[in-house]
Amino acid sequence: MTHPSPLPVVVAIDSFKGSIRAADAAQAIAEGWRSVDPEREIVLCPMADGGEGTRDAFAAAIPGARRQPSWLLLPATDDAQDRTGVVELASTSGIELLGSPPRLRPWDADTRGFGEAIAAALAHGVSRLILGIGSSASTDGGAGMLTALGARFTDAAGQPIAPGARGLATIAAADLTRLAPPPPGGVTVLTDVTSPLLGERGAAAVFGPQKGATPDDIPLLDAALARYADLLEADPDTPGAGAAGGTGFGLLAWGARLVPGAQAVAQLIDLPARLAAASLVITGEGSFDASSAAGKTVAYVQDLAAAQRLPVALVAGRVADGAATTGFASTTSLTDLAGSAPAALGDPARWLRLAGGELAQRFG
Structure with missing residues (x-):
């Protein structure tokens, strides 16, 4: 008896400013996920809001x-x-x-x-x-x-x-x-x-x-x-x-x-349609803080996912104290994974791969 393939995971992440480009961050998360769950389709949708990346x-x-x-x-x-x-x-x-x-x-x-x-x-x-x-x-x-x-x-x-x-x-x-x-x-x-x-x-x-x-x-x-x-x-x-x-x-x-x-980048890369066919979206940025809810990439991706009733996993370089993390199915801080901000900044791809692997274990 054959089982239907699980729905894809979408990685719609912004750049970690001054640390790693959005495309490279998305690739690192995908590599980490595939190290645990090589069969799952990972759709890379690196995001931006008009700035770097x-x-x-x-x-x-x-x-x-x-x-x-x-x-x-x-x-x-x-x-x-x-x-x-x-x-x-x-x-x-x-x-x-x-x-x-x-x-x-x-x-x-x-x-x-x-x-x-x-x-x-x-x-x-x-x-x-x-x-x-x-x-x-x-x-x-x-x-x-x-x-x-x-x-x-x-x-x-x-x-x-x-x-x-x-x-x-x-x-x-x-x-x-x-x-x-x-x-x-x-x-x-x-x-x-x-x-x-x-x-x-x-x-x-x-x-x-x-x-x-x-x-x-x-x-x-x-x-x-x-x-x-x-x-x-x-x-x-x-x-x-x-x-x-x-x-x-x-x-x-x-x-x-x-x-x-x-919003414009999401529409131009057809992100809403990609989310409609997904089981999970992973989003994030370098520093998730109070300003992240004010028109930034993470907030917009979260809104799109909510409309699809799709779970959202957040991966950020750091998660500031008091930042609103309600609504995320999972929250990962690279600073916590690496043990310090300098360590996370020194090799962000390494910690993003680790984050991707941990997410695969949880949601795979």
Whole structure:
């Protein structure tokens, strides 16, 4: 008598920032599970919310995706002319590109590299763009990106402004007549940030310190962004305008649409359908804390699973005291497995494999 095969296990995990990419984390968990239960089908759906690992998540989850030097080309779907490009700010103008530990440059870091990658995708002939804008290093409002796409920003003497927020402090005019148009299918921007551009909840005040800005820098950065905002036709109060040091605002001025990152990635990799055919989903991130419930990947995966009445196992680098873990069928902390945070950070793949094996023993 033959028995039906057990339903697949889906691994929909985010990156462990600064430690291991989402695709590698998902692979490590799968290897651990297979060491105990080699027959179970493991479906890898590495996740992202617009930050580090967004491009890798699409590459791992979508068959036929092709890597270009600084962006990703997704395969055509129903329309043979539908050519979607994925560009990630983290890998082109991100904070991790400044070294480890990063050599922060709050006034001079800019988004030109991000814009150059977008321009390369446009030159390739993409019909649609998906842009992930997390892990930014700069507070330039996306001016560097727009410059790479053909915009010209000048000071009172008619000279090009300096890169970064330093240039915004002297900006007097914006010439967008040579700005490349968006592709015909539009531009979708993935972000988990809802901050406006300016003010106490804006790009400078909330995210400037992460990029090296001092308390004295914050009002000056905010004023520089305000000068810039006066020259572009976009609403600085739009939720997400302050994302990536104001790059969200620059993209709004280009005609882009901002959407919640985790939700968009899940839809694009068809995660709801994959969960509908699964017996368990494993999700997680580097640090699971109180903020994880506010639009982050783990919370969104948990919501999707709840709609399917599917059990969810959480695997995190650390689980903060007081973090809401109710609703998970299992919770695993790599810090606890390894005995300390430094040990977990030193070899995350090892501990993720161990976590995968333990989950197979429990749920296999």
